[in-house]
Amino acid sequence: AARFHDKAHSAVLGHTWVINPTTLASSRFAYNRITVNKLGSRFFSPEDVGIAQCTSVPGHFPLTVAGNFTFGWGPLALRTVDQNAYQVGHDVTLVRGAHQFAVGGTWSYDDVVSLAHSRGVGGLSITANNTGNALGDFMLGRLTEMRQSMPSTNSPSQQYIGIYAQDTWRMNDRLTLNYGVRWEPFLPFVWRENPYGGIRVYNFDVDAFKAGRKSVVFPTAPAGFTYPSQNAAGTGPADFEGHSAVQKRLNKWAPRIGMGWDPTGSARTALRASYGIAHDAVALEGLLNSNNVSPWAGDTIHRTGTLDNPWLGLAGGNPFPFDWQVTPKFLPGSVFIPFDEELDTPLVQSWNATVEQQLAGAWLASASYIGTRSTRLWNTTAVNGAVFLTPQSHASLFTGPDACVLEGVRYSPCNSTANINQRRELRLWAAQNNPALLADAALFANIDEFRSDSTANYHGLLLSGRGSIHRVNLDANYTLSRCRSDRVAPGIPNPNETFHRDRDRSYCQSDRRHVFNLAVVATAPEFENRVWNAVGSDWRFSALYRASSAAPLTITSGADRALTGLGGQTADQVLDDVFQDRSGNLNTQYFDRAAFALPAFGTYGNLAPFSIRGLSTWSLDVALSRIFSIGSHRIEARWEVFNPLNAAIPNDPATALSSPTFGRITTMRDPRIMQFAAKYVF
Numbered sequence: 281a282a283r284f285h286d287k288a289h290s291a292v293l294g295h296t297w298v299i300n301p302t303t304l305a306s307s308r309f310a311y312n313r314i315t316v317n318k319l320g321s322r323f324f325s326p327e328d329v330g331i332a333q334c335t336s337v338p339g340h341f342p343l344t345v346a347g348n349f350t351f352g353w354g355p356l357a358l359r360t361v362d363q364n365a366y367q368v369g370h371d372v373t374l375v376r377g378a379h380q381f382a383v384g385g386t387w388s389y390d391d392v393v394s395l396a397h398s399r400g401v402g403g404l405s406i407t408a409n410n411t412g413n414a415l416g417d418f419m420l421g422r423l424t425e426m427r428q429s430m431p432s433t434n435s436p437s438q439q440y441i442g443i444y445a446q447d448t449w450r451m452n453d454r455l456t457l458n459y460g461v462r463w464e465p466f467l468p469f470v471w472r473e474n475p476y477g478g479i480r481v482y483n484f485d486v487d488a489f490k491a492g493r494k495s496v497v498f499p500t501a502p503a504g505f506t507y508p509s510q511n512a513a514g515t516g517p518a519d520f521e522g523h524s525a526v527q528k529r530l531n532k533w534a535p536r537i538g539m540g541w542d543p544t545g546s547a548r549t550a551l552r553a554s555y556g557i558a559h560d561a562v563a564l565e566g567l568l569n570s571n572n573v574s575p576w577a578g579d580t581i582h583r584t585g586t587l588d589n590p591w592l593g594l595a596g597g598n599p600f601p602f603d604w605q606v607t608p609k610f611l612p613g614s615v616f617i618p619f620d621e622e623l624d625t626p627l628v629q630s631w632n633a634t635v636e637q638q639l640a641g642a643w644l645a646s647a648s649y650i651g652t653r654s655t656r657l658w659n660t661t662a663v664n665g666a667v668f669l670t671p672q673s674h675a676s677l678f679t680g681p682d683a684c685v686l687e688g689v690r691y692s693p694c695n696s697t698a699n700i701n702q703r704r705e706l707r708l709w710a711a712q713n714n715p716a717l718l719a720d721a722a723l724f725a726n727i728d729e730f731r732s733d734s735t736a737n738y739h740g741l742l743l744s745g746r747g748s749i750h751r752v753n754l755d756a757n758y759t760l761s762r763c764r765s766d767r768v769a770p771g772i773p774n775p776n777e778t779f780h781r782d783r784d785r786s787y788c789q790s791d792r793r794h795v796f797n798l799a800v801v802a803t804a805p806e807f808e809n810r811v812w813n814a815v816g817s818d819w820r821f822s823a824l825y826r827a828s829s830a831a832p833l834t835i836t837s838g839a840d841r842a843l844t845g846l847g848g849q850t851a852d853q854v855l856d857d858v859f860q861d862r863s864g865n866l867n868t869q870y871f872d873r874a875a876f877a878l879p880a881f882g883t884y885g886n887l888a889p890f891s892i893r894g895l896s897t898w899s900l901d902v903a904l905s906r907i908f909s910i911g912s913h914r915i916e917a918r919w920e921v922f923n924p925l926n927a928a929i930p931n932d933p934a935t936a937l938s939s940p941t942f943g944r945i946t947t948m949r950d951p952r953i954m955q956f957a958a959k960y961v962f
Contacts, residue, residue, distance in 0.1 A: 282356070285317040302375040309368050316361035320353065326402070332589045334600050336400030336431050346407045346414040346838050347939025354398035363392040380448040382460075391437035392564055393474050399429035399572055399579055404590060408839045408938040409697055415940075418587070424697070424840070426590035428600055429579040432572035435474035436564050439467045446536075454542040462534040464559045466625045468526040469567065473512040477605055480571030481525035482507050484618040484727055486663060489706060492717060495519050498575055500610055502720040505618070525619045532559050532625065548638040553631075560626035562658060570617035570730065574723070575608030579615050581725055583845065584698050613701055615726040617660060624732045629653045643747030650740045650761075657734040659766065664727040666703045666844040668882035669694050674708075687711055687718065695882060700845045701725050725845075736765030736788065752802045759795040763788035767889050786888040787832040794829040818907040827898040831932065832890035835871075838938025841879045850885030851876045851937045853892075864895055864930045864945065871933060871943030878937065894932035897949075900924060914961040919954070926952040 294308040322339035326332075335341045342352035371384030403426070408414045410422045417424070446460025471479045482505055489504030496517045497507040506519035514523070536556030543549055573579045578600070584593035591598045599611050634648040669677060669684060677684040677694075684694035686702040701707065707721040740761030747754060767784035804819035837851045855875035861868040871892075879885045905918040923929070929949040934941045 282321040283317075283319040287313075287315045289313045304373045305371070307368075307370045310366070312363075312365040314361065314363045316359065316363075318356050318359040320356040320358065323351070330588055331404075332591065332598065333402050333404075333426070333428070334598065335402055336397045336601070341401045341404070343404045344406065345418045346405070347934065347936045347942070348415050348418070352401065354401050354403060355396065357401045358397040359395070361392065361394045363390070363394075365390045378450045381446070382448075383445045385441070385443040388440045389437065390440075390564065391472065392434060393472075394434040394568070395431065395475065396433070396568075397431045398568075399427065399577070400431040402426065402428040402590070404587070406587070412839075412938070413940075414838065414938055421587035423585050423587050423590055424583065425845070426582045426585050427580065429572050429577040430601060430604070431476070432568070432577050432579075433474045433476040433478075433480070434564070434568050434571060435472045436469040436567055437472050438469040438562075438564060440561060441465055441467065454545055456540045457537070458539070458554075459537040460535070462536075464532045464534055464625075466529040466532055466559070468524040468528055468623075469562075469564060471508075471523040471571075476576070477510075478576045479508050479510050479512070479523050480573075480576055481523065482616075482618050483520070483525050483621055484616065484663070484729065486706070489717070489720070490709070490714070492714070498608055498610075500608065501575065502610065502723045503717060504720075505616075525621070526623045527621060529624060534558050550634075550636040552634040552636070555631040556629075558628045558630070560628055560654075562625065570619070573616050574610040574614040576604045578602065578604075578609050578611045580611045580613050581615055581845070582613055583700060610723045612722050613725045614723060616724055616728070618727065618729050620729050620731045622732075623658070623730060624656045626654060626658065626732065627656045629655075639747070641747065643745065645745040646743070648742040648744075650738070650742060652736075652738045654736040654765075656732040657736060657766070658730060658732050659734040660728040661731045661733070662726065662728050664704050664706050664724065666700045666846075667705060667708060668843060669703060670882075676712075695843045697840060697843060697845070700843065734766035736763065738763045738788075751805060752800065755797075755799040757797050760793065761791070761795075762793065763791040784889055787890045789832065789890055791832050791890070792828050792830075794827075796825075796827045798825045799823070818909075820905045820907075821902070822905075823900065823902045825898070825900050828896060830893035830896045833892050833894045833932060833935050834889040835876055835885075835887055835892050836936050837878050837885060838936040839878065841881055842884050843882060848889075849879070850887040850889060852879050852885050853887050858892060860943070864928075866928065866930070866945055866948060869944050870895065871935075873937075873943055876937055892935075895930055895945075897929060899929070899949075900927075912962070916959040916961070918957045918959070920957070922953045923950060924952060 289312070291311045292308070294306065296304065296306040298304055320337070320340055325335055325338050326341045333341065337357045340352055340357045342350070342354050344350040365388065367386065367388040369384065369386040371382060374381045405424045405427070406414055406418045406422065407424045408417060409424055410417050411420065442462055442464045444460060444462040446458065449457045451457060471481050484504050485506070486504065489502070492503045494503055495501045495505055495507055497510060497519055501507070508520055508523050508525070509516045509518040534557045536554065538554030539552065541551045543551060569579070580599070582591060582594050585591050595612055599609065602609050630652045632648060632650045634646055636644065636646040638644050671678045671681070674684070677686065679685055679690065680692070682694055683690060683692035686699060691699050695703065701722070704721070704725065707718070710717040710721040738761065740759055742757060742759050744757035746756070764785065765788045767786065800823045802821045804817055806817045807813040834848070835851045837849050840846065840849065842849055853875060854877045855872065858871055858875040860872035861870060901920070901922045902924050903918060903920040905916060908915045908917070930945045931947045931949060933943050933945050936942060
């Protein structure tokens, strides 16, 4: 049985000094510790069902048949995490005349040691590449790809320093300015020692590969790769200094300015505006897949195997398990996620303008424009993508209309999933320009480099109003917005999720054009009659209603039609109207299957990601509570109802064209759920 044992501990200390009536100082310390121990379910090992594959966790391995079923999941097979975070800060506030000055700083340190079997259990993937139906490929044992490595580790640490100075200047009774600047240098992560060993950071340079320059740390590594010393003390051979592979950047300044203005002097109207720059931090979990590679763990994607023999066709057969400290291995078809030496921190510019107006009584209305522009977002860029060969692009390789010779082997058809690695850019270059480097080029497949060159934009109009009527408080807001970005892989980058930065620019995954929220809170009055007061007072009723326009969805082909090994390829849209039945009823066909088609071989779909809208949605939750006072003690009883109308609210349909349920609404959101709670205060 699966077992999760996670713990979190926090400690916070703070102290505030009132030095005099116009000077205040405060200090704080915070510590957080998280430990994770996850043991996934156990069922059977691949050898038990005739699959010639090892697993680092007996009784567990993942198999995915696209659009049909899946079992096992590497990230939860077996995983331990030990993470610590420390933070120290100090601030001083001084009031001098019409100015309120503030200066201060924060230092923080984070470290993590994660030991995971995410790829150690392997990963068998079957799509519709051969029969047009993934279930058909499964029945025939046609494997799309096998991906495996040794158990992996992630053990970076990172420091943060932020120092600021700001001033709030009340220029007169109607105008206030706020301005300041923050210094936030980029101190890149540093790889630390871990139980599995190795300083697992590296760089790759295309020009160095073409020049045949080799590493002094791992002489058997392919040309173009460089590594730091593998000793925690930094001694021994090293291709570059330090344990981060990324340059520190000290010239990081973040200015900001804002103003508040009362144009009438009545204190009933306010105009506010601000602009600021911020440098975002990088989540350490994003480094996970970058270090799970050769020579330490040997992350490898193999595509010519079968379900019963996933490593069929790989020289030497199944390469796992191995111990890198005894025999560092650079396996054929290994994948890498190196770091661009010029990596920089994400930069976010934000601006807003707000008009607030107090209406009759306690009613308040406001309208705000909010905009952001994010640049230098981290993403991965393929520097060794697969090429679809044509007689026009590579005439010297073709021996017929659709037959070619690659490295002495004839392929007909020329492009297939069986020769993706032979068609990779650097391997083709080596074969045609420097055959001595072919052996090196065969040791890597995907080389998807961390770069900070993606962007995103957000623009939004927020209208809100709040007030009360006879002990009923109302708070409503409406947002009209748009968010567009390059396709940034969320969370942990995966080589199979590296897309084309310009072609795949589209709506953000979180984009919702319209969002409306209404919160209602009603409280019962107190009564003069003791009986009525005992029965009818201290009641509170609350309701929260939310309506949202549809989320953007990506219609995928469910197959590698481009024959490049890239997952998540989109379909072609062939009809203007893509909808068939928009009623939202269960088992109705929301998307018209005839509106989409598989792209031609060698092409990506004409649809951008997140370009087709799903179903709009809404929710209603209510709660009723009562406070009972007994002397100095108090009991609060609460009854909450989610979806009190028990409405059938559909989820978005399946979006993989290869799925038998494509476009059909097969699931609904949760039905009515009630919960009761009581709180005793003494």
